[in-house]
Amino acid sequence: MSSRIVDTANAVTPPASVGLVVLDGHSTGVEDVVRLADGAARPVPGTDAMKRVEESWDAARQIAATGRVYGRSTGVGANRNEDVPTEAAAGHGLRLLRSHAGAIGEELPARQVRAMLAVRANQLLAGGAGLRPTVVTALCEALEAGVYPVVNEFGSVGTGDIAALAQVGLALVGEHPWRGPEGGHSLADLALEGGRSPQDLAPEPQALDNNDALALISSNALTLGQAALALHELRGLIGATQVVAALSLLAVDGSHEAYAAPVHAARPHKGSAEVARRMRELIGAADRPTPPLGRIQDPYGFRCVPQIHGPAHDAADALEGVLTVEINAAAENPLISPEDMAAYHHGGFYQAQLALALDHFRLAVTQVARLSTSRLSTLNEPAYTRLRPFLADHEPASSGVMILEYAAAAALGDLRAFSAPASLGHAVLSRGVEEQASFASLAARQTLRACGAYRLVVGCELVAAVRALRQRDLRPGPELPAGRALELAESVLEPDQADRPLTDDVTAAAALLDRFTDIWRGSAS
Template sequence: MSSRIVEAPGVAATGASSPGPVVLDGRGLDVADVVRLADGTARPAPGPDALRRVEESWEAARHIALAGRVYGRSTGVGANRDEAVPTEAAAEHGLRLLRSHAGAIGEEVPARQVRAMLAVRANQLLAGGAGLRPTVVTALCEALASGAYPVVNEFGSVGTGDIAALAQVGLALAGEHPWAGAGAPEAQQLDNNDALALISSNALTLGQAALALDELRGLIAATQVVAALSLLAVDGSHEAYAAPVHLARPHRGSREVARRMRALIGAADRPTPPLGRIQDPYGFRCLPQIHGPALDAADALRGVLEVEINAAAENPLICPEDMAAYHHGGFYQAQLTLALDHFRLAVMQVARLSTSRLSSLNEPAYTRLRPFLADQEPASSGVMILEYAAGAALGDLRAFAAPASLGHAVLSRGVEEQASFASLAARQTLRACGAYRLVVGCELVAAVRALRQRELRPEPGLPAARALELAESVLDPDPADRPLTDDVRAAAALLDRFTDVWTDAGTVVGTDVQRGSGT
């Protein structure tokens, strides 16, 4: 689903330095930690206090289930919630529940996404509200450390719990479902007190959303670097990024984008008006107003994710302090679905703006070059095809941006009459990564060609100068008509390195920011 290239988990065992630990305590896991655990560049370390919470929750859950009816432990689930499970059948009930729910279908989920799910679920369990046996948590951490992961299929959730995928994890832990990779943990003895407690979570959706946010957030940053090169290639005005403009309309994301653009290209906080055209097309002039909301949407999504990946959201919630099991709907992922939908729509706007700049780069009125940045041969097409290719990729991105929250389902004999479709929102966000990357790769190819043909270079030492050097090191300088597939592929891969350039630009502080009026 995602186009990002990462090393396989477990590479540290082949001779590289051992990855550092990420402490899992059900309190402080963040999106970056999930990504590191998914990539195998960090090892999980359960916090001692958190393990103690798991132990207390496990003991409390068993006593509560013996004393009264507890959903999924002494009863069936879904529309079977009122059907009691006899005491003598309780142990087998847990395995039957896992077997019946482990019916996910479709393609196998990639290893990186499964590992993200394991990281999220282990951390949630360490929040101490699930009431399942502590050895399950340590087994999940062992799998993350070794690189082993259960085989999980794609479809089975509608945003009210990833019960099918997590049931497959449960059967794998019990020794009844396959693992991939080496180092699978020893089989666990799971019963009625463990089954629903394990699967009552949206851990796969949350892990996928964390991976998608990490990649797209970096690509949005890289896109601004590409836009800076395009701006230089067309002698664009700096006025759209002037500090007074964004102090007068102080949206946080827009102000930050404008500030970084000034740093990227070496523009003054209060630039001198241009001698040429009065104002640029929207692709340049409205960049802060379009990139800014995307940054804000990314921040909002991260906030939702970091609540959820540290949440004890299992139903029922086991509360040792009260010796009670609280039945609730905390698994319903409305916040996450809406945040993902909002983010994808914002990303779509940013990508569409990239195609606008690509059109400007093909236009002699802006570049003072031949149409489509062609060479001197008669009727050469130059980079003409890039507009078509970018438009096609943008079409996929537009489809992925469709709000998943518009979905509806009535399930389990009408007892579950609503669904958030957060799982679909997460998959669509992951799928958006590859299409988005290609759109911006097309712009980068054209921007670098225009700068080369005009023999323009940013001032040495500027972040934009570093970006151009990186791009020139991988992009073919030949302007003749030729296939541009490899150029776009190289440019798209380079965007991950442009994120560092954007970060460096953030360390440059303008005078308005120094006076305390910046973001």
């Protein structure tokens, strides 16, 4: 690490709560990327992985000195057949970074850029890029110091985040600005308290040349980082939604039969069976519950929770599998192979698997949110709650939580828009040489944007479920996860049930879902 960050009297000392993530180019996962993006851990390059980087760097220079290698001794895109004269090679890399650092739109938040830096550092440690080792060190320094380059939103179509990564490259050479922490990263906070600016905390400028530029930007690290953040949040929210669904089920005296073990043994989809098992755990239902004394079966919002939540969990698992491969992939074009002393030109940067997995995941998530609005409608119906319409108080013609159905439907509308398959997009670029695009980058952005709308939909259901349970004076025991969830919700949500604005209630309920995620995870045993 640079002496500017660690070896001075003003050194950044990690708090005791900050752990380590060893980046090895082989086993880094989604949770590791999230921890680094949040500043909850500091990165350490693995020793063997750094050896791979050094071997790849040495091999790349030898290969480029004796043959034509795309982006090193040639131009890129439609300029691939234009040779770079030896005397111009040193400046070629810098010109490539300057010309490609044209991302547009809003600046991305710190968390997303930090996720990108973490992914790119780990990919480089897989050893196929042929990039100088000090770049890996510099990316890790930036993560540790809490600084990040300015990166703009648009510039990728799912065949490499070249514009965003070119901005990173220019920041590494000292031609592009760095920002300080957004929302507070513990390591950077300590450093900035000493009066140092983000530029002071930035890594030492790198001397990037023709052997470095394309090797740095030939990656989908931003898309992968954004996808990792979105998966982490939405997977947790899907679990929290099941806790909310459990409270709603209790509020309407719903049947437990839909979650019976024999039902899911007879149709053994992994996700559905696990959702049913967890629901039994949340509400204390038997594996083989007795039939209800009243209605024979519930509306789909209660009866089909396993069949709709289950596929969402399966889609999350599938997406994580794709992300794990890509976060640890040497997907740079060309791939530098020290064993063969060869540079292999290929299309491994094309993100069809990721785009399709993200599209599938968003569609599954939207189904889960739509089911939440179904339960909300049922909670407003006296035939199921044995309470007043819309869970209103006893004033004549009170509207109660009526407006929540409209608000939830509006937020669900955004979710439906975000779930449109990005992989249907098409682009022909660079004079027709690059005639296909996965639009995985759009899929990742849409998945991130879905998080806020999803929270609000389920927040509306939670407000209604808690009000119904309060009015019925139903309190599941604290030994049950659902009982602990209700106790937590009642400590946060306003008990006044008179007609009043419910904006703050839904905001508080949406924020509470992260703590419900912990309750849901506790039912995984």
